[in-house]
Amino acid sequence: MSQRYNVKETEAKWQAAWRDASCFAAADDPDKPKYYVLEMFPYPSGRIHMGHVRNYTMGDVVARYKRARGFNVLHPMGWDAFGLPAENAAMEKGVHPAKWTYENIAVMRGQLQGMGLSLDWDREIATCHPDYYRHEQVLFLDFLEQELAYRKESWVNWDPVDQTVLANEQVIDGRGWRSGAPVERRKLAQWFFRITAYSESLLERLEDMPRWPEKVRLMQANWIGRSEGAEIDFPVIGDDRKLKVFTTRPDTLFGASFCALSPHHPMSAQIAAGDPEAAAFIAECHPLGTSEEVIATAEKRGYDTGLKVRHPLVEDLELPLYIANFVLMDYGTGAIFGCPAHDQRDLDFANRYGLGVIPVILPEGADATSFRIEDEAFVGDGVAINSEFLDGLGVEDAKRRVIARLEELGSGNGVVQFRLRDWGISRQRYWGCPIPVIHCADCGTVPVPRETLPVLLPDDVTFDKPGNPLDHHPSWKQVACPSCGKAALRDTDTMDTFVDSSWYFARFCSPRSDAPIARAAVDYWLPVDQYIGGIEHAVLHLLYSRFFIRAMRDCGHLAIDEPFAGLFTQGMVCHRTYQDAEGRWLTPTDVRPVGDGGFETLEGQPVTLGRVEKMSKSKKNTVDPAAIIEEYGADTARWFMLSDSPPDRDLEWTDEGIAGAYRFVQRLWRQVVEALDHLPERGAGAPGANSARALALRRSAHGALRSVGEDIDQFRFNRAVARIHELSNEIAGFGAPEAADEGSALREACEILVHLMNPMMPHLAEELWQQLGHETMLVQEAWPQADEALTAQALITLPIQVNGKKRATIDVEADAPEDRIREEALAHPNVVRAMEGKSPRNVIVVPKRIINVVV
RNA sequence: GCCCGCUUGGCGGAACUGGUAGACGCACGGGACUUAAAAUCCCGAGGCCCGGAAGGGCCGUCCCGGUUCGAGUCCGGGAGCGGGCACCA
Numbered sequence: 026m027s028q029r030y031n032v033k034e035t036e037a038k039w040q041a042a043w044r045d046a047s048c049f050a051a052a053d054d055p056d057k058p059k060y061y062v063l064e065m066f067p068y069p070s071g072r073i074h075m076g077h078v079r080n081y082t083m084g085d086v087v088a089r090y091k092r093a094r095g096f097n098v099l100h101p102m103g104w105d106a107f108g109l110p111a112e113n114a115a116m117e118k119g120v121h122p123a124k125w126t127y128e129n130i131a132v133m134r135g136q137l138q139g140m141g142l143s144l145d146w147d148r149e150i151a152t153c154h155p156d157y158y159r160h161e162q163v164l165f166l167d168f169l170e171q172e173l174a175y176r177k178e179s180w181v182n183w184d185p186v187d188q189t190v191l192a193n194e195q196v197i198d199g200r201g202w203r204s205g206a207p208v209e210r211r212k213l214a215q216w217f218f219r220i221t222a223y224s225e226s227l228l229e230r231l232e233d234m235p236r237w238p239e240k241v242r243l244m245q246a247n248w249i250g251r252s253e254g255a256e257i258d259f260p261v262i263g264d265d266r267k268l269k270v271f272t273t274r275p276d277t278l279f280g281a282s283f284c285a286l287s288p289h290h291p292m293s294a295q296i297a298a299g300d301p302e303a304a305a306f307i308a309e310c311h312p313l314g315t316s317e318e319v320i321a322t323a324e325k326r327g328y329d330t331g332l333k334v335r336h337p338l339v340e341d342l343e344l345p346l347y348i349a350n351f352v353l354m355d356y357g358t359g360a361i362f363g364c365p366a367h368d369q370r371d372l373d374f375a376n377r378y379g380l381g382v383i384p385v386i387l388p389e390g391a392d393a394t395s396f397r398i399e400d401e402a403f404v405g406d407g408v409a410i411n412s413e414f415l416d417g418l419g420v421e422d423a424k425r426r427v428i429a430r431l432e433e434l435g436s437g438n439g440v441v442q443f444r445l446r447d448w449g450i451s452r453q454r455y456w457g458c459p460i461p462v463i464h465c466a467d468c469g470t471v472p473v474p475r476e477t478l479p480v481l482l483p484d485d486v487t488f489d490k491p492g493n494p495l496d497h498h499p500s501w502k503q504v505a506c507p508s509c510g511k512a513a514l515r516d517t518d519t520m521d522t523f524v525d526s527s528w529y530f531a532r533f534c535s536p537r538s539d540a541p542i543a544r545a546a547v548d549y550w551l552p553v554d555q556y557i558g559g560i561e562h563a564v565l566h567l568l569y570s571r572f573f574i575r576a577m578r579d580c581g582h583l584a585i586d587e588p589f590a591g592l593f594t595q596g597m598v599c600h601r602t603y604q605d606a607e608g609r610w611l612t613p614t615d616v617r618p619v620g621d622g623g624f625e626t627l628e629g630q631p632v633t634l635g636r637v638e639k640m641s642k643s644k645k646n647t648v649d650p651a652a653i654i655e656e657y658g659a660d661t662a663r664w665f666m667l668s669d670s671p672p673d674r675d676l677e678w679t680d681e682g683i684a685g686a687y688r689f690v691q692r693l694w695r696q697v698v699e700a701l702d703h704l705p706e707r708g709a710g711a712p713g714a715n716s717a718r719a720l721a722l723r724r725s726a727h728g729a730l731r732s733v734g735e736d737i738d739q740f741r742f743n744r745a746v747a748r749i750h751e752l753s754n755e756i757a758g759f760g761a762p763e764a765a766d767e768g769s770a771l772r773e774a775c776e777i778l779v780h781l782m783n784p785m786m787p788h789l790a791e792e793l794w795q796q797l798g799h800e801t802m803l804v805q806e807a808w809p810q811a812d813e814a815l816t817a818q819a820l821i822t823l824p825i826q827v828n829g830k831k832r833a834t835i836d837v838e839a840d841a842p843e844d845r846i847r848e849e850a851l852a853h854p855n856v857v858r859a860m861e862g863k864s865p866r867n868v869i870v871v872p873k874r875i876i877n878v879v880v
Numbered sequence: 881g882c883c884c885g886c887u888u889g890g891c892g893g894a895a896c897u898g899g900u901a902g903a904c905g906c907a908c909g910g911g912a913c914u915u916a917a918a919a920u921c922c923c924g925a926g927g928c929c930c931g932g933a934a935g936g937g938c939c940g941u942c943c944c945g946g947u948u949c950g951a952g953u954c955c956g957g958g959a960g961c962g963g964g965c966a967c968c969a
Binding site: 029239240243244247248250252254270271272273274285325349350351352353355356357360361362363364368369370371442444560563564668669670671674676677679681682684685686688689691692695735739743744746747748749750751754757822823824825826828829830831834855858866867868869871874875876877878879 | 881882883884885886891892893894896899900903904905906907919920921936948949950951963964965967968969
């Protein structure tokens with residue numbers, strides 16, 4: 026009788042049922058253990074993509090599983106809704122960014138709801154909504170009061186055509202990614218968040234985050250970049266200035282043969298003021314911006330200022346002072362001493378300008394009299410030479426000694442340097458959170474009074490000329506100074522959209538609160554127990570959020586140190602690529618297979634098969650999830666996302682794969698519905714097990730129950746999928762029950778199967794649960810308990826090796842005594858043959874594992 | 881250049897802390913059902929060799945070497961692929 030499972034009707038039915046019963050609305054309940062599952066919220070680009078489907082499916086598996094395990098689960102969704110694409114749409118299509126964004130949100134919300142995710146939609150937030158960004162402005166003012174936000178001049182990437190600052194990521198080969206114009210370096214007044222105040226803590230806590238991927242912790246540690254060294258003063262000969270340099274190798278101080286300033290160093294500017302040649306050199310250094318190509322090929326070049334500095338430890342030693350293009354202003358002190366023998370850059374520089382090369386570290390085994398440095402600096406460990414009181418010491422000892430001496434002399438001290446720099450958040454753009462400050466000619470920078478927040482974005486803006494629409498607006502920036510009442514100007518910059526996403530997970534705890542967050546709710550729900558998203562956010566978003574939680578803590582908003590207790594980074598969704606004869610990319614719907622694995626266009630033209638690559642618009646290898654869900658249903662799409670590939674690795678989308686997932690959905694339906702004819706009534710008797718068949722089925726079901734739970738806990742969804750296939754195969758092989766105990770065993774197995782599939786295929790599971798005669802909804806049911814007595818094996822198969830090669834297997838009781846196992850193993854004909862008449866020298870019996878006979 | 885990860889059948893992958901390599905799926909081959917096809921169900925399968933079969937042998941987890949009764953797993957060296965950072969003193 027088994028008709029086909031009607032995917033569309035059934036999925037819609039259960040989605041409505043869950044919504045009507047508010048199954049996923051989370052309530053603060055301090056008496057229940059909480060579990061906060063969060064997936065990185067999407068940018069509302071217009072439609073969901075396969076990456077979203079994978080991400081939200083994983084999160085939903087965890088959310089539904091934890092709910093069944095008795096946790097009070099918070100699983101919210103929102104929109105990272107500010108950002109440049111909305112402004113681009115405004116420029117290209119004439120639609121207002123707000124309209125464009127909210128329409129996109131409406132479409133994507135519908136698409137996500139069609140996936141059957143167990144989300145609490147009552148908590149939905151959009152960062153572009155004033156009810157969100159007004160609180161962000163409050164946080165900004167809090168940070169300002171705590172001096173965690175400040176304003177300073179800094180060098181930025183400036184696009185002269187679009188007239189805006191670009192992030193480093195938006196500069197491609199030295200050109201603006203939109204305009205294609207060569208990017209200029211400009212000095213602008215920008216707002217910064219003082220993330221460097223937490224460098225040490227951000228680094229240290231990485232050690233204590235066991236549920237974060239090692240890779241992400243390492244990337245953050247490298248990004249923060251702690252290094253120990255010394256700051257050393259070199260007095261400038263002939264005046265009272267001192268040059269402060271930073272080095273990680275104070276042990277090589279006796280090998281110094283020059284000092285060098287960054288072109289952007291204040292002292293360089295002083296020199297340039299009286300020296301046109303120096304000024305010209307500095308100007309030449311300017312275009313040396315961020316372009317990697319330039320850096321890789323750039324020669325070490327310098328300008329001899331004519332000034333000399335005095336070596337702090339060697340009397341009468343004077344070193345030339347250069348301005349050098351390879352010295353960075355924003356690391357260390359913007360000045361270095363050069364030790365050519367032990368630093369490759371310094372050596373290249375010294376060779377070019379004929380400066381001394383004095384080896385001061387001798388590699389192990391080298392001879393002090395013949396050791397020479399020519400084209401390759403020696404950067405390894407060794408013993409100090411030519412270094413007076415350091416001679417004979419190892420590198421680490423020498424560092425300590427020289428720092429101690431410098432500190433005695435008042436010429437320097439040990440310091441710790443970080444690579445991490447403060448976070449510049451000003452953007453000259455419209456579609457972002459306005460920075461709530463006012464610039465007054467008399468009073469300076471004045472915070473917008475809190476009671477007048479929010480500073481709303483004006484609706485009536487135009488995008489017909491380049492630059493910042495807020496700045497062009499005829500009246501928006503004109504305000505009275507809150508302090509003196511005179512005419513003043515609003516800050517027309519908006520915040521980097523990474524600010525919006527740095528605290529949204531906290532806002533979800535109390536999304537309608539009048540304050541940025543409600544303390545009780547945050548104390549209950551945070552930290553996020555499981556955060557899931559792409560590896561591309563390993564540094565930026567995840568580091569900024571870690572900063573934000575610390576800053577919010579120090580402003581009294583909450584009491585935790587880390588936002589995300591557990592982090593999982595998912596792999597990408599990939600697909601084959603196709604190109605036509607002219608090399609143009611073709612979409613998967615433009616091609617069809619021809620026999621032997623090849624493809625042709627719909628017009629019959631030849632197609633070149635390309636690599637499997639991340640789905641992207643540029644390669645046209647995307648598959649639209651909405652079309653897939655329309656054709657196969659949400660459960661099928663979800664199941665495919667979880668099958669085969671481990672969740673942290675890339676997943677290749679294939680038509681065969683999705684078809685296979687659909688077949689399995691139909692098979693499960695048929696299997697359970699057909700079993701209904703043979704099943705006893707619900708509750709007709711506890712599943713005893715008299716027959717071996719019944720017992721075997723019960724063992725399989727409980728074994729699957731145990732391992733699927735473990736697999737989900739450990740994010741091994743592909744294994745959980747395999748276990749469910751196995752149980753389904755067992756049930757299929759069982760056939761019709763032949764006795765009452767077999768009927769109840771079959772019912773039990775079917776019910777366990779339905780529980781197991783529930784986190785992954787919730788609609789099908791819910792439907793089968795009902796078919797099995799239940800009146801409750803499965804979402805409200807607890808995860809069943811595995812019976813330990815059944816998961817323990819009574820009879821086990823042991824392999825027997827002879828000299829490490831498998832020769833036979835025997836079946837024994839799990840608790841059989843060792844000497845009987847040994848006896849049986851040695852008597853096995855295969856073993857006897859393999860022993861070739863020799864007597865065993867040793868017999869190793871590993872309980873419940875293996876027997877190895879050594880002859 | 882520096883740091884990190886990965887490498888198992890035709891393919892995705894499994895093998896928990898050293899203990900039966902290839903679970904499960906995809907693709908494939910054979911069969912059943914059908915007028916036929918689709919759908920479904922059953923069977924087969926790492927490679928090579930012996931055997932009619934039952935069964936058995938040899939080789940096999942990127943390469944070379946080591947530790948061990950036993951290595952996909954641990955150690956040393958190398959290759960290939962991928963990722964992150966990069967004039968950071």
